[in-house]
Amino acid sequence: MPSSIIYKAIPDGYPIIGEHMEFVTREIDIENFPLVDGEILVKNQYLSLDPYIRSKMRNPEIKANLSAYKIGEVLDGYGISIVVKSNNKNYQVGDYYYTHVPANAVSGIECLAKEISKYKVHESYFLGLLGMPGMTAYVGLNKIGKPVKGETIFISSALGAVGQVVGQLAKIKGLRVIGSAGDDSKIKYLNEELNFDGAFNYKTCNIDEKLKELCPNGIDIYFDNVGGEILDVVLNHLNNNGRVVSCGMISIYNFKTPYGIKNLFQVIKKRLLIQGFITSDHYQEIDLFIKEMGELIEQGKLKYKEDIVKGIQNAPEAFLNMLTGKNFGKVVVKIFK
Incomplete structure (x- = not known):
């Protein structure tokens, strides 16, 4: 069943599970999910947990480069998704993509940031080493x-x-x-x-x-x-x-x-x-970045330690562990066990 992490209230200190963020489930009929022209439906596979998410849990009157979350909004982050339904000729069912996604299992998205199907590395690397x-x-x-x-x-x-x-x-x-x-x-x-x-x-x-x-x-x-x-x-x-x-x-x-x-x-x-x-501000250099980093990976010159947490329901606890330094490497949630 599709599930999400919902933002509930502005925390004064460390967020508290159940008080400031909550895991919820909801029904989605994927087969009959309506898509307008140009839209696709993706199934989120991996979700990146990063410190900047905490900076968005603030009073919206405090301005910053990233907009504050609204109460009741699904928490979002960078993610790896697979297309499960498409009404866009540029996106094929079964393709993997790297994009910014809400912290839930299924999303309707108009466009995606970067195709990763063609790269010969583990998908989760696009949330860390190549992300x-x-x-x-x-x-x-x-x-x-x-x-x-x-x-x-x-x-x-x-x-x-x-x-x-x-x-x-x-x-x-x-x-x-x-x-x-x-x-x-x-x-x-x-x-x-x-x-x-x-x-x-x-x-x-x-x-x-x-x-x-x-x-x-x-x-x-x-x-x-x-x-x-x-x-x-x-x-x-x-x-x-x-x-x-x-x-x-x-x-x-x-x-x-x-x-x-x-x-x-x-x-x-x-x-x-x-x-x-x-x-x-530097995303115009992303192709050069991926090329240079990809070469270093192929040469065996780069390692990357990931802390992969299984199950979207465990994302809130993993997020708190990251904020308190209990993680060991890049925190990535594998949404489906």
Whole structure:
């Protein structure tokens, strides 16, 4: 039976299942589902869970680049879908596509973003390594980080959907790569599987002392996925003309009063660049991105750790686990077990 995740109320802190989001089921007659000219009906196979979803759970009066969810709306995200009915000559039944979908089992969509049937990788990779997170890493590192061989890069949330790609691309470019995560098993994976030059558990150590130890010559690029206290500490370790790629601030998404940065004078003193970006501003480069990343995958130079959760009914819990760092890799929901 088709099912959905419904947005129920604006959370003050971490969302609560049943209070702020809810799993519901509904009847859909696929065979007799009406389609106007140009429409198709797709069955959603995979759903990507990403931190930006939390930023949409806000008061709609607060303006941002992404519109706020409306109460009663189906939560959405990037997904992999298969066409089950078509009234559009450009889309054939059985084709797989990568698109932005609501968090439910069946959707009526006018058009789709990217056909993936022709690519020889697992479909879920288009939600991570070859999807928005991978392109976020690609754009942020190359456009803002502007890496130079021999430099040192530090990556927070280094085994997240974006961080693990940044680290591997940086290694390929000849950088010294240091990362942080919040679990010892993640640190082991970064060091042993992704060949980071160093990594540490920020929850169990003194961040300042660890950066002194692992980055004795300072940091040239900081790929920031968390904001907050770690950003504040890193500012003291950046070299002159260092670059901060401001990708995310997951450490403050669930708090009314965010951490106040105290070391901003370093921006002037060290001539630092701190720049945020929106990946969709660079989608004109998606074909080049997929080509270059596809070649690296074929050459065996890229790995990608996924945390696949089975069943759409488990999406709310998986989303909370991601926000609290309990996931191990890119969180993807396989909608049908």
